[in-house]
Amino acid sequence: MTSTASPTTPPQLPIDGARLIERLSALASFGGSVKSGVARESLTPTELAARHWLAAHYATRPGYLVGVDAAANLHIRRLGQYDELPFVMTGSHIDTQPLGGWLDGAFGVMAGLEVFDALDDAGLRTRRSLQVVAWTNEEGSRFSPGLMGSQAYVQPQALAGYLPVCDARGESFGQARDTALHAFDQAADAGGWSCFAPEPAQPVHAYVEAHIEQGPVLEREGLALGIVEAIQGVRWYQVVVPGRCAHAGTTPLVDRDDAQAKAIALAHALLSHAAEAAQAGDDALRVTIGRWACQPDAINTIADRVSFTVDLRHPDAHVRDAFDRLLRRLAPDGSQITLLQDKTTTAFDPALVTLLGEAAERRGLAARRMVSGAFHDAMPLAGHAPTAMLFAPSLRGVSHHPEEHTHSADLVACTQVLADGLLALAEPMR
Ligand SMILES: [Zn+2]
Structure with a gap:
């Protein structure tokens, strides 16, 4: 943050929780529902309809x-008194997995837009402009x-490297992007929207x-909120173990070179290494063997080749390095x-993490600092601007699934802290 302004009484901005939940539910109807999950993959007609529904709420206010950039990211900008200053940005993504839940990234976008409505309700102008973004293809x-x-x-x-990437039906990202830009222009013309052309890599406060x-x-x-201070590092490995094919019935154990074994x-x-680390008190080490394949994949033949993947995550590079050494030492x-x-x-x-933590404290919320286990749009943004995240609790930790859910009170609390934080950053006009 480049600001030197630090108001003696930090600003607080009341949000309308009922409106937030109602509009989140309405967004879920684009591709599904709160209960049945949402199918709204990136740049599909369903996702474009949802984007235009969002944009239309603000485009004539x-x-x-409103605008889309060259990657089809949707930007909704609330003009500050000094629009030339680096602006304050929030948002997330409204695309889902083939069948995902109703909250995932949709929550972050709707939380940002609720802040806009709360500012309008309060009749508050800010020195800096505020921008909500729905990022493409998270x-x-x-x-x-x-x-x-x-x-x-x-x-x-x-972007140039992404344009030729094709989906399962052979449509390229570039084609889908062009369709999205064209559809946005049409919706803007039809609706008489006030538009701008968002440039990438602008200075973000x-x-x-x-x-x-x-x-x-x-x-x-039993906490209401997470103040996220980092996204943990990840390494993906492909491991191939060789062996020698032989008959399962005729080959004594001593004569085998069994890739499976x-x-x-x-x-x-x-996996035992991760379990031992957890027992010793480090529950941050995540080791996942997600894919497994063998050759020749026959019931009565000793395998001559096994390949599997390892997804390794830990915030501390030393721990990731130690795992790397272990893997290389133990590999046959x-x-x-x-x-x-x-x-x-x-x-x-x-x-920024401190600012959000203090905002949560002033609202009397039980919160903790934490490290994100998953990637988010905040990861690239962190290399560009001061960045932080807020987490609302997930029931039973379920996500990317129709049962994904968060108590309304927790969604409201998280949005409230976002509102207080964004208002402080964008600096209310006195
Ligand atoms: Zn997400």
Whole structure:
């Protein structure tokens, strides 16, 4: 944050919780419902209809502009008194997995828009402009990888690499993007919308993203809110263990080179390592073996090749390095270990984390600092602007599933802290 303004009485902005929940439920009707889950993959006709429904609420209201950028990210801007100052940004994504829940990223977008309505209710102007963004293709289920929109915003040259990426039916991201831009122009013309052309990589004063936790920690600890100070690092490995094919009935154990037996022993050792770390008090180490394949995959033949993946996550690079050494030491002779992805931990802005923590305290909310286990649009943004996140508790930690849910009171509390934080950052006019 570049601001030096620090009001003696931090501002508080009352939000309308009932309106927030009602509009979140209405958004869920684009592609599903609160109860049955939502199918609203990126840049599908359903998602475009939802975007236009959102934009239409603000596009003809005095003091607002709407626009899409080259990655089809939807921006809704509430003009501040000094629009030339670096602006305050919030938002998330409204695309879902093929069948996801009603909250995931939708909550962060609707929370930001509720802040706009609360500001309007209060008749408050801010010095800085505020911008809510619905980022394109966060999920990565239709076009891989995820986080395309937010990544292309902070690093515009990345877009060229995304345009040729095709979905399962052969439509490219570039085609879907063009359709989205065209549909937006049509909706804007028909509705008489006030538009602007959002440029990528503009100076952003601060980015705050509200999201559901998608894990069980807050609910288990009986807390209302998470103040997120980092996104943990992740490494993806592909491990291939070799063996030699032979007959299951005729080959004595001593004569076997069994790829399955060796791979299972290795996988077991890696999972045990994580279990031992948890027993010793480090519950942040996550080791997941998600894919497993063997050759020739026959019931009565000893396998000559097993390949499996490892998803490793921990906030501390030393712990990730130690796991790497363990994997390479235990891997049987002749194994191939390929590092598919290596993302370091993303640390959020300490001053912004403190500001949000204090806002939660003033609202009397039970909150804790935490590290995000999943990626979010805030990850690329953190390399561009002071960034932090707020988490609302997820019931039983369920997400990317129709049963994804959060108590209304918790959604409202999280939005309230977002509102107080954004108002402080955008600086209310006295
Ligand atoms: Zn999300």
